Amino acid sequence: MIAKRPFPGSATAKPALRVLLCENIHPSANEAFSAADLHIETLSYAPKEEELRERLRDIDVLGIRSKTLVRASTLEHAHRLLSIGCFCIGTNQVDIHGANMRGVPVFNAPFSNTRSVAEMILAEVVMLARQLGDRSREVHDGQWRKVATGCYEVRGKTLGIVGYGHIGTQVGILAEAFGMRVLYFDIATKLPIGNARSVASLGELLANSDFVTLHVPATRETSRMIGSAELSVMKKGGYLLNASRGQVVDIDALATAIRSKHLGGAAVDVYPEEPESNGDQFASELRNLPNVILTPHVGGSTEEAQESIGREVSIALTKFVVAGTTAGAVNFPAVELPQVGGTHRVLNVHRNVPGVLRDINRIVSDRNANIHSQVLATDANIGYLIMDLDQDVSADVCSDIAALSTNIRTRISN
């Protein structure tokens, strides 16, 4: 059973917690929130900072996809915010360090759209090799152009995967089923799946692949990791696919490589600047270039993926709200503790400095409270403590802990 909501750090019961779900999050998310009596508000778009800040004044749980930016300046004003759910894989749109320092765990769905992205990439590999995007557009325009020149089978060709993580490995498996050779480059040592072979450098991968597909996260290191220098190393007539993040590729350099015919084509799903909602205009140097497939960030957009993401992230958020569970959070010490019956659960996030646990245990002892269970997990910045206490003293203990100078957030979960 999911318990009713308590109060962040005060003894006064408040109305139901409020969840804001942005960017058309799948309705499968509603089930877990409703079961926990959370009030749900939805938006079909990614709110800009000013609107988000305003909305977050009375929001406890925020759900977003890849486009809503949650910056430090947004978090500063979000005093009620308990947790953020990224209903996607990437979490680069959130200041996850800032959220950690404010005691706000961030959850995502690390696998739910993996297969959808991988299948799209394989479809695009074949489409690029056969120039199917252009043929389709021509026939739609009423032109019959039956050509074989510059069109190839993918069998026996080499696919180079940059970032051999969840998506990269799935892409490799599907590519081998098509009879392709698979190379990969990753900064971490990775177990090769099937006959895939790792290469020592990005340059080696680029020089030896007919198709290069990017599956790295957005980090400082991957920002513009593919620019004119890297494109010039690629084979003449090669193809580039990017369904990772827009900032990984220098779009002007890619457009130049296509126009000069150094590359035979590209498939791009993600862009440095993406429109906020459906129906908005989209501008890019890549528009209307030959054999360039442009898709509106739909790599993970399938019914299966979105439904599964909706469930997975809403359950993680609800478990955090109700029981303080942070297992699976991308920026928080992981704690998952079954609650002892008949107790109140105190959840405390504090600055990770020596002596905090001593101070907290002194408060518990001074209040004559019995600790039924207690668990502490820490990272470099914060400590996260869960305690199940006698119900009659939990509110006093909670407010005493909240008054400590090391306190970041303290609340009672039920």
Ligand SMILES: NC(=O)C1=CN([C@@H]2O[C@H](COP(=O)(O)OP(=O)(O)OC[C@H]3O[C@@H](n4cnc5c(N)ncnc54)[C@H](O)[C@@H]3O)[C@@H](O)[C@H]2O)C=CC1
């Ligand atoms: N187009 C879309 O709709 C979608 C896009 N994505 C994007 O795909 C990215 C990858 O997703 P997953 O495979 O699930 O992530 P993952 O974390 O499983 O794999 C990423 C891999 O990249 C490697 N890596 C990191 N920095 C690197 C570097 N500088 N050079 C080489 N390798 C590097 C990591 O070691 C890791 O193996 C996500 O971060 C997200 O941005 C994810 C889902 C949908």
Ligand SMILES: O=C(O)CCC(=O)C(=O)O
């Ligand atoms: O479709 C979405 O919500 C974004 C997918 C994505 O880029 C991700 O999962 O990281």
